[in-house]
Each structure stands twice: as structure tokens, then as C-alpha cells.
Amino acid sequence: MSMTGTAVRAAHVSLLALLALCGQALAQAGEAQPKVTDPHFKIAPGYLKRSDLPDSLVLLGAPPAADSAALARDEEARKTTIPLRNTARWKLAITDADLAFPQAADNFSCAMGVRIDGQQTPRLYAMMQKMLSDFGLSTYGVKNKYNRVRPFVVHNEATCRADQEAILRNDGSYPSGHTAAGWGWALVFAQINPERADALFKRGIEFGQSRVICDAHWQSDVDAGRIMGAATVARLQTDPTFLADLKAAKVEVKAAKAKRLPSTAECAAEAAALSAQ
Template sequence: MPRAKARAFPALLGALLLAGCTSAPAPRAAEAAPAPAAVPEIRPGVPAGYLTAAAIPDSLALVPAPPAAGSAALAQDHAVMKAALALRGTPRFQQATQDADLDFPFAAGTFACALGVGLDAQHTPATVRLLQRTLMDAAISTRAAKERYQRTRPFVENAAPTCTPNDEAALRGNGSYPSGHVAIGWTWALVLSQVAPERTDALLARGRNFGESRLVCNVHWQSDMLQGRFMASGTFARLQADPVFRADVAAATRELADARAQGLPPGRDCAAEAAALAQPLQGAL
């Protein structure tokens, strides 16, 4: 069943704004994974990202302005919005509610079915650390454009419910473009494909429908989603130059292989997830 309360992305972004963007010092040997105690935190229990502020791609410099009134792109946004609204009350809408939740430990299992193995801090600590830290990098990558454009979200325009009603007040004051949730989900899909390349197709498909969940949730436009993916790709590329990130990727690769050999179950209802995600979002790119 979906969780009753999903963590509001604006609250997460607020924590990032207060903390800034830091990076752990590089270890003397790049191949040696840093101990969890060495990971910097933006507040207790919330690890910082890998990248310094200067290393994170600048969304304001990289993404175009949101679609203009009367444009074909805005018409496409509205067409997909209408298709997404038709999925309210379906299992796909319930899946979107789960996908909205960025809280750990729950969020660690978002890609468990696509990986075919469970993820938790006890059995796969390096992988969970990868997800937590890259979440921060991806979220910050969307910040500048969000602040500049302050795009209104679909639910404000159409007055229809979202999948996270308790977050609506905060979302009204948080720019829609580009999508931070989508940037996070696509970054996770790319990072996990690096860790488990044999699962690439399933992971990328899950990353795509994780992003589409934001449309089903009625909190983002399709163009928000597309530019969120773009910023994720830039963030993932920049992460490759970070030695601490590379060390965590190596550690996660080893521990996922061990977890799979031990038969660690995904810990999610993978059949229900697959059935929900089989419901297509008409017109989505």
C-alpha cells in the first residue's frame, strides 16, 4: 500500500538551500570507498551530495525558458496533463503516490524490483549511500531554473487533486520547471545502471516511469519532466570525475552482486508495481 505521507520536495530543497552544496574530501586512494562516518551531512542523518557547488551543472544556463503561451510545446503539455488526469483512482495513480516519497529508508526500494534485489542500509550500505548522496546532487542541479522561472504547477491551473494533498501548499510556492523529482529518479536510474549494467533496460524503464509519475501526480508538466531528465544526465556525467563517487560505485557493484547471490528479496510487491506501470500515459515523451 502507498505511504500516507510523501516527503515534500520543497522541504528537501529548503534543506539544500540552507546547507549549500559540499563534497567529501577525496580519499588518498580513489578506489577505496570512504567509511560512512566520513560522509558529510547537511543535517543529522541526511548526507550531503558528492559534488561541490561549482561542479554541479547550472540549469539556468542549460535549459530553455518554459514553453511560451500559444506554443506547440505548451499545447503538448496540456494534452499530456489531460491524459494524466484520466489515471486518477487507478493503480497507476497509487504508484505515483509511492514514487513521490523521497524519504529513506522507503525510497531506497524504489528501484528494487528493477534491480531484482532488495536495498537497505544493513545489506547494501554503499548502494543506499549512492542513492542518498546523488539525490542531493540531482536536486540542486534544478535549483537555479526553478527559482528564476517559478512556473505554476498543473494542479494550481486545473484545480484537480494531486497524489500528495498534504504537500500542495508547499508546492504552490515552489517552481515546477524543471522537475527535481524527475532529475533525482533519472540520476538514480543512470547510477544504478552503472552499478548493475546487466539490469540497464529494466532500470532505465523504471527511471522513465518514475518521472512520468510526476505527471500522473498532477504536480508537473511534461516539459518539466523532460528538462529534469536533461539535468540528471548532466549531473551523472559530472559525477564520473568525482573519486568518492567512483569508489562508492565500485563498492555498490560488489555488494549488489553479494546480495543477489544471497537471494535478498526486493521487499516490494513487484507484481503490483508491474501491473500499475503497465497502464500507459498517453502522449508522454
């Protein structure tokens, strides 16, 4: 059956309207996807939808302004770390900067008292990778808005990881995604292994401080990163997939305590590095 000219025109107008709506929806979807510079936060899909992540634009203010007391605090914190360069603590900051696996898991194995890996604790190992995306992505609203310049760029220095500097130069300093991940992991690990909670909290704090020692972040970046890490962990507590993995990880870790442990030598070296500050 043929269509009348009026019907054809009406169908054409409807099609144009539909295309316009699709274009608007795609544009809005594009706006909802922040630019993510650090490839570590794309290792595995996270637990949370982007729309369900805590919003750093709501939770955080702007980074310290020029000539402010807050920036002076940042500069002072940076100066206190200069004597640590090329020490054992500096070397620990180098490994803490590596969010790739298995190093990211190794960074917390001593504090956990259990070797975190794909063989002994596969569920926990996979959880770390998924949470990493959630922690990192939670920081990018503010990162992209302010695009704060990192301390090593401001002071024309090197970081503890020359191989990462090209990415860091184009990735906003505030807040610290590494810190969000380290503190978030520590909080979840303490849920899984509460007997080691204090050691895990301490390691999570020092993981963030490694970013200041490395000259990759300001202290206020690290402080803000901890806020985003904690907020993301709180949000994860409502996700059924995360909660199922958390339950399974508790079983894994309980079984692993009687099996493969981190070496006493590497844990002694880590403890010495952390105490030598």
C-alpha cells in the same frame, strides 16, 4: 610602541577595506546558494560542490510560454493521464512522489532485482541519499528564475499527495527535481548492475512520468529534469569519492543477488501498475 596618527588612520582605512571585501564575498556566496524549497534535497550533503553542479541556466531554456505549441503539448499530456487517477498507476505515483528513505530506495528495488536498504546494501543506500542532493540542487537555477506554476495550481485541482502541496505551491515546477533524481539514479544503478539496465532505465522513465500523472508537473518539466539528471551523472563520473562508492556498491549488489530479494508480490504489483497505462 605607539602608532602615529597617520599610521592609525591608514590601519583604519585598511580595516574598512577588508570588511568591505568580506561583505562582498559573503554577498557573492549568498548569491551562489540558490533558495531550495524542497527539503528532500537536503537529506544528506551531496558529492559535488554547488559550483561544480551542471548549470540549468546554461543547459535549459525558458519553460513553455503562454499560448505556445509547447504548452499545448503539456496540456495534452496532462489530459492523457486523467483516466489514470485513482488507479493502480496513480497509487504508484503516490509512492514515487516520496523521496524520503526508505521509500525512495524501495521504489527501485524491483527494477534492481535486489533489496536496496541500509542493511544489505549500505553503501548504495548512502549513495542514493548523497546523489539526491546533487540531482535536486542542479535544477534550482532555472526553478528560481522562472518559478513556473504547477498544473494542479493552474487547474485548481489536487495532486496525488495532498501532504506535499503546500511545498509544491511555492516551489518552481520547471524542471522537475523528482525526475532529475529518478533518471539520475537509474543511470547510476545501470552502471552498478548492467544486467538489469533496461529494467532500470524503464523504471527511471516511469518515475518521471509519475510526476505528470500526479498532476505535480508538466511534461516539459519532466523532460528538462531528465536532462539535469543525466548531466549531473556525467559530472559525478569525475568525482573520486563517488567513483570509490560506485566500486563498493558494485561489490555489494553482486553479493546481494544471492541473498535478500524484493518480494515477488510487490514486484508483480508494480509491473502490473506500469503495464496498465
